[in-house]
Amino acid sequence: MRPEDVTHTRRVRLDSVARYLHDISQDDLQASGSEDAHHPWAARRIIIDVLRTCKWPTTMTLTRWCARATTRWLSIRVQLTDEHGGIIETETHWTKINPITGLPGPISADYLTRLTDGLLDTGARWMAPTTPARDDLQRRPFPLRASDADVFGRINASVYLQAVEHELHRRQELVDKPHRMTIDHHSTIRLDTPVQLLIADDADAVDLTFDVHGTPYARARVSLI
Template sequence: MTSLTSGLPDISPTAHPFDVTYRVRIDDCDPTMTVTLAGVARYLQDIAMDMIDQSPFGATNPFWILRRNIIDVIEPITWPGDVDITRWCSASSTRWVDMRQRITGTPAQTPFNPDVRPNGHIETESFCINVTRDGRPARITDDMLEDLNSGVTETRLRWHSMNPTDVPDDAATALFPLRAGDFDMFEHMNNAAYWHAVESQLTDHRDLLSRPHRAVIEYLKPVPITDHVTIRSATTDHGVSLWIFSDQVLCTTVTITAL
């Protein structure tokens, strides 16, 4: 089990990794030309879709939902440049898996950003649940599970929440306006769009984001397209905690701490 302070498991020599390269896009970045947490979340969405589409299991296990993302920013990724992503299964059960992603950024020098920059390095882990078309947890087919388990030692993965759900009485409150582009084909708030809400509350915590840090987001309930979003936030001894409410129902928890 991964905790807020533990490292993420390395790739096994027997794992079947999936590798892809993407260009860093301008809309992945903030004004400092650094890839945002929302940008990282989009990379994770993209490689998850590409992996299932290019595997032989897309017809039998096409639908997955994300329960949690852990994002360890060790060295920020900057624009322009490329990102190389390796994805593999690190733990499994019959209905859900932990998927690890290693993201390496290779910067390019251009007139827009001529400085010599270090390679970016971000480690992530995603708790993914196999579901039916109507969103109910479903058993992963035996052939896919056999392939995923090629480098796995933990085959009885259980869900353990990492983030607190209790909101302090003195937590700050802010409204976040939703946009039509924040929603997916199921009319639920897109996984990456949550990070826009989170990052809107982090302007006073640049010191935390300027050094290696861990961001953990746990999706408790989907946010429908008609709902109103409220963000509660509080500074802790270790970083920042945030709670996203949809019509007064807690839907998402976030913690950001120094590594």
């Protein structure tokens, strides 16, 4: 773990965890010789359960396996542990994207067999995000920077969680206890997209909707476990 991955309290940030999940996925593609045929991917949902906080300085170990799969969709579990008993459990729902059309594309039989030993979950489903129906939503602009976009012009998944971390800075009571962060993505946000954050606070949770002209493009929720 590096100093730039943590908060001022030395807690590993959620956006850093998201980057770790991307990195280990890329490393797996390279190790299996599948990088050319299986890139890019889109993270439709990321679930991060912080059971015991991981703090700097430490060395983290990531253990990765496939939980569910279809021919176009994977659910990958990654457990992160550190030298001092910190533990974070994650699950990411990845969709294979055709780099030409931008639409979901097929995963090769060889790669699926390597990940799942041939076991597919044809009933896997993903639900689009929604905005909480309430009158006390806070609204604020979410300005994007040139460095927020990836090589395909999409806003990187870790950028969304930077916004989540900014809200958690004032909700320290949530991160001091075991908590779950879930983020669901519906539409691609690009650099020229005007984004507003709609924020809903509760005693044991905070919700963030990434809103574009009244449409929820993504929604994140942090709640106590």
